[in-house]
Amino acid sequence: EVQLLESGGGLIQPGGSLRLSCTASGFTFSNYAMSWVRQAPGKGLEWVSAIRGGPGNTYYADSVRGRFTISRDNSKNTLHLQMNGLRVEDTAIYYCAKDQLAFCSGVSCTQVFEIWGQGTLVTVSS
Amino acid sequence: DIQMTQSPSAMSASIGDRVTITCRASQGIRNYLAWFQQKPGKGPKRLIYGASGLQSGVPSRFSGSGSGTDFTLTITSLQPEDFATYYCLQHDSYPYTFGQGTKLEIK
Numbered sequence: 094e095v096q097l098l099e100s101g102g103g104l105i106q107p108g109g110s111l112r113l114s115c116t117a118s119g120f121t122f123s124n125y126a127m128s129w130v131r132q133a134p135g136k137g138l139e140w141v142s143a144i145r146g147g148p149g150n151t152y153y154a155d156s157v158r159g160r161f162t163i164s165r166d167n168s169k170n171t172l173h174l175q176m177n178g179l180r181v182e183d184t185a186i187y188y189c190a191k192d193q194l195a196f197c198s199g200v201s202c203t204q205v206f207e208i209w210g211q212g213t214l215v216t217v218s219s
Numbered sequence: 220d221i222q223m224t225q226s227p228s229a230m231s232a233s234i235g236d237r238v239t240i241t242c243r244a245s246q247g248i249r250n251y252l253a254w255f256q257q258k259p260g261k262g263p264k265r266l267i268y269g270a271s272g273l274q275s276g277v278p279s280r281f282s283g284s285g286s287g288t289d290f291t292l293t294i295t296s297l298q299p300e301d302f303a304t305y306y307c308l309q310h311d312s313y314p315y316t317f318g319q320g321t322k323l324e325i326k
Contacts, residue, residue, distance in 0.1 A: 138308075202251070206253055
């Protein structure tokens with residue numbers, strides 16, 4: 094069964110740091126891009142960051158660029174999101190999601206975000 | 220960056236109604252558009268991929284259409300379990316962007 098399991102959320106003061114992890118199972122993790130998506134309380138979904146399979150290029154939303162760093166450990170099937178300089182507005186549930194197959198073609202390029210983790214809550218408050 | 224404009228932001232409908240939700244991209248995104256359903260306290264669930272592909276296990280009353288910049292999610296014959304919030308997502312290029320969401324409520 095394909096699964097994603099996040100961990101690492103919690104309560105942190107403004108300016109603090111937190112590292113989220115997402116452990117994958119049931120698919121060849123190294124072959125897929127992975128994304129982080131967040132949802133602030135009562136708000137919509139916001140794409141945060143992605144890292145490609147294969148070359149491992151990274152991408153960020155403007156709201157987190159320079160503060161958050163995405164990385165992956167293919168030997169442990171694990172995705173990370175290092176969050177520094179946290180702000181109150183970063184308070185949200187953070188989800189990891191299975192993104193696009195590396196070097197995809199045709200229909201396989203549309204198979205994104207079918208699998209999501211259960212989410213981990215990050216609360217930034219003093 | 221590609222902007223996604225989703226409408227309406229909220230709507231009310233009755234059981235058995237047909238509803239349509241639209242997303243417009245600020246530039247062409249081919250068919251790299253997915254639709255999601257989210258219920259309170261739950262994570263998003265993918266309904267449609269590639270603009271018109273029906274996710275396995277999703278009832279056939281859900282359908283998607285469009286290509287380029289204009290996309291539509293249609294639900295025919297609304298059922299009680301369909302009252303939820305719906306989002307579109309463009310994944311043509313990073314940064315990916317979601318629509319603002321459509322909250323579908325019971326009339």
